[in-house]
Amino acid sequence: MSVLTAESHPHAGTIVLARHGEPALSRKVLLSATQYVDFWARYEVMGLLPGQTPPGALKTFVAECGTLVSSTRLRAIESAQTVAGARAFERYEILIEAPLPPPMLPGWIKLSPKIWGFLARFCWWFFNHHDGQESRAQAEARADRAAAMLIELAADGENVVVLAHGFFNHLIGRSLKKLGWKLTKSEGYKYWSMRRFERPSVS
Template identity: 30%
Template sequence: MKIIFIRHGKPDTPKSGKLNTHEFHRWIAAYNLANLDTSQPPPEQVVAIACQCNVVICSDLRRSVHSAELLGVRDIARIDSIFREVELPYCTTSIPKLSPASWLILLRILWFLGLAANCESKATAMRRAATAGDLLHDKALANNTVLLVGHSIFNNFIGKQLKAKGWQGSASILSKYWEISEYEFIAP
């Protein structure tokens, strides 16, 4: 049995300069609704791997579903918010102004350190990842090979849950678009 994670393709993100927190919150909302940048299609080897999977699952974010479509998936078995990326905290201060990339790094670090203002905590995200891992495990039992077209950090959290259940695979964070991580279950 295999569970394969593919990180979504590069979103066609809104272009902007430096933003305050309120502007960045709106930028994230636009990012979550964005289609992919079609000038950066999936590599052929990623398409080939996706085509070998019996079941395809996506988060409900547009970049996940659009990625599956660009991979040539004709039938997405499940589109579910349980597989969404971990949200970023939303601060109410309006200073300083930073680039979206700087906000992403800063807020993600703060989230890992425990700041969960207006979003789920790390503990809640890990519980969600355990539930998502159970769903993927059950799908793999029934279908042998499952593909999740998902997100960087949350895929990593699910991977940790799968490893705790006896799955073998990479525990690396999928930091590049279209990056693949595979987990295999070998019955004792």
Template identity: 40%
Template sequence: MTGMIVTARHGRPNVDRSVKITAREYGFWWANYDKTGLAPDQEPPQSLIDIASEAEVVLCSTMPRAIETADAVTDGARIIPRDALFVEAPLPPPPFFPDFIRLTPTTWGVISRTFWFMGYAPKGTESHFRAQRRVRRIIKRLEQEVMAAEGDVLLCAHGYLNWMIHNVLTRKGWQLVEHKGGNDYWSHRAYRRKTKGRAEPVGKLATE
């Protein structure tokens, strides 16, 4: 029996989402977001700590917020491989918005993601098509890790990327067996490969 693949979203970053900024300023805000670690005084949920303690492999992206999340759920007790393969899908600032329009970073994020999803990708930015190809490489890597470890693999990554991973995993025959926290910070999804049309038993997670 192979193990599970678990994807977790990082904790809450130390940034201000209440500010009103222009579309151009959003580009600088997002660049700073990518350099920022977690806000202080956060505690990961016990369910995620338990998953990390039982996982044979824990991985994370090279973004500070993902690195600090992986360290938090493992209590710094293990060396965690970091890989840029797992960084978040990009969010370039949207085009064609005059500077008198000022919105919160959250609102700009929704607008930017919509433009990006529809194909907008300035020079030097990973397109949605290329991000999908990267997700397929991520899935291959996670499946290899699960088979090699013969146990659970936990990936501490990012909200939208994890959603993209979810879509590909489920199409490839992995069944979602647990989903906690929605898409909020510290949320996670756990998957197990289907066998003969049914998912393998989920063990301890089934009782939580």
């Protein structure tokens, strides 16, 4: 897979969607559905696991981009601070992760947070299980607004880097594609990964 670099398109107004680093909350536990609700609530307010080193390519891209933004979640803010040092950046609530309300299975069923996350996202996506929180349709509309905001930030030709969240970054990417932007490089959705979108050429 090609490595993302800032030098590849130095004059293009690209948008890079980067996932935050590894959070401090361990996932090596087994939880009931109710316990997972509490786990997710704690996950949403915690910062990063100490001692991480972000990829050099991401640090280089951030150093050379025109605009850096993050979501308002602590793990995203600390990720941006880790790669940007003292550089100032804006934080936007519109970039926070989509919710993960789990299906209320019997309490004796204990699963890992990873499996709960998969089940919660599956039910949220395909069966509109949102437990009174943001629905899929609402999240997709928010992603459309976020994509429009990022496009506006990139309108002057400067590169934009976003430090946010895996699934909501995916939704923003879908919105960018609907508007004609192209995914030109991808590192997937692991911690610290980047996905770069380039604006359509003007004929």
